[in-house]
Amino acid sequence: MARRSQGIIITDKYQMRTWARSMRHNSIALVPTMGFLHDGHLSLIQEAHNHAQLVVVSIYVNPSQFAPSEDLSTYPSDFDADIRKLMTVPGGVDVIFHPHNLYDYGVESAMDCAGMANVSCLEESGSGHETWVRVERLEKGMCGRSRPVFFRGVATVVAKLFNIVDPDVALFGKKDYQQWRIIDRMVRDLDFPVKIVGFEIVRDADGLAMSSRNVRLSPIERQKALSINRSLSKAKSAAEQGELNCKSLKNLVVDEIQEAGGELDYAEIVEQKSLEAVEEIKSPVVILIAVWFGKVRLIDNIEINI
Ligand code: AMP
Numbered sequence: 001m002a003r004r005s006q007g008i009i010i011t012d013k014y015q016m017r018t019w020a021r022s023m024r025h026n027s028i029a030l031v032p033t034m035g036f037l038h039d040g041h042l043s044l045i046q047e048a049h050n051h052a053q054l055v056v057v058s059i060y061v062n063p064s065q066f067a068p069s070e071d072l073s074t075y076p077s078d079f080d081a082d083i084r085k086l087m088t089v090p091g092g093v094d095v096i097f098h099p100h101n102l103y104d105y106g107v108e109s110a111m112d113c114a115g116m117a118n119v120s121c122l123e124e125s126g127s128g129h130e131t132w133v134r135v136e137r138l139e140k141g142m143c144g145r146s147r148p149v150f151f152r153g154v155a156t157v158v159a160k161l162f163n164i165v166d167p168d169v170a171l172f173g174k175k176d177y178q179q180w181r182i183i184d185r186m187v188r189d190l191d192f193p194v195k196i197v198g199f200e201i202v203r204d205a206d207g208l209a210m211s212s213r214n215v216r217l218s219p220i221e222r223q224k225a226l227s228i229n230r231s232l233s234k235a236k237s238a239a240e241q242g243e244l245n246c247k248s249l250k251n252l253v254v255d256e257i258q259e260a261g262g263e264l265d266y267a268e269i270v271e272q273k274s275l276e277a278v279e280e281i282k283s284p285v286v287i288l289i290a291v292w293f294g295k296v297r298l299i300d301n302i303e304i305n306i
Helices: 013-022 039-048 079-086 150-165 174-189 212-216 219-240 246-259
Strands: 008-010 028-033 054-059 095-097 169-173 195-199 263-271 285-293 296-304
Touching (some): 013 150, 028 150, 039 054, 054 079, 054 150, 150 174, 174 285, 174 296, 212 296, 219 246, 219 285, 219 296
Parallel strands (some): 008 095, 028 169, 169 195
Antiparallel strands (some): 263 285
16 A cells, blocks of 8 residues: 555545445545645645544546536546645545546446436436435525535535545535535434534635636636625625624625626525524624626635624
8 A cells, every 4th residue: 555645546436445444443534526626625635634544535526516507528627736736735645536437337227317307417428326315405595596406416426425435524615615514414414424524715815715616717807706705805894893784795795796797696694504594693694605707606605703
């Protein structure tokens, strides 16, 4: 087995499970990613060392969370660069789990998905997969409204990864806030023996939340996208200074983003755990937004702990 700083690459799910079982006397942290790693991912992976003895990073662009109209085919990837970046993480990683296809079950009858509503790229490609994890209420709003198959795909692939890697702890970025809450609820509801850790958003120096999709922004769009964090910070300051009406706070966000030329998908102020919309801030909330700049959809959020 290779040294820890380098890690070993496993592409086969059965080998991954065998490795995990052989390491059962150690604690294992899993960091699921879709690759094209940036410093946000690397900080998350570094944090994993504080929670377990061994760190597994999965790199897998999951087709079941993309609708055919979404950006699966253009989702950026550069596995060699990812490996080089992982080697810079203090403490390294123990395994890079890079499966080619997590939904390949050998000879299976393909489903006919013609005419089916809300089909993902996975079903469209004719996989025989038909078992889904749904976190019914938490997945409904925000990103779930705009991307109807998204959270079903995320929860399902994370459940599969948990079954394959059998981690003691798994780390998720709060950048994908709704996703983090959904996975946390799935683990509770289905008794997965995994502790879920939410990790703070890592931003570039100019405030833009790091994202694999940022490379697809033109320089001008990137400049305009700074309005996202600016607007969220403005709303948070206003709330801290006593403006507790969510409609007024939302207007601050919407105005700033629209002025910069962003096309808002949603802006919601919700209770942090239940993700229920609130009208007046009385307990900790989070402002969640998704905005289009050109062809790129960015999400971001800010917690307000009043
Ligand atoms: P992705 O590859 O985009 O699916 O992200 C993999 C993990 O990294 C998810 O848990 C994300 O929430 C997390 N992540 C992505 N970007 C950031 C960021 N800027 N700060 C913190 N975590 C992040």
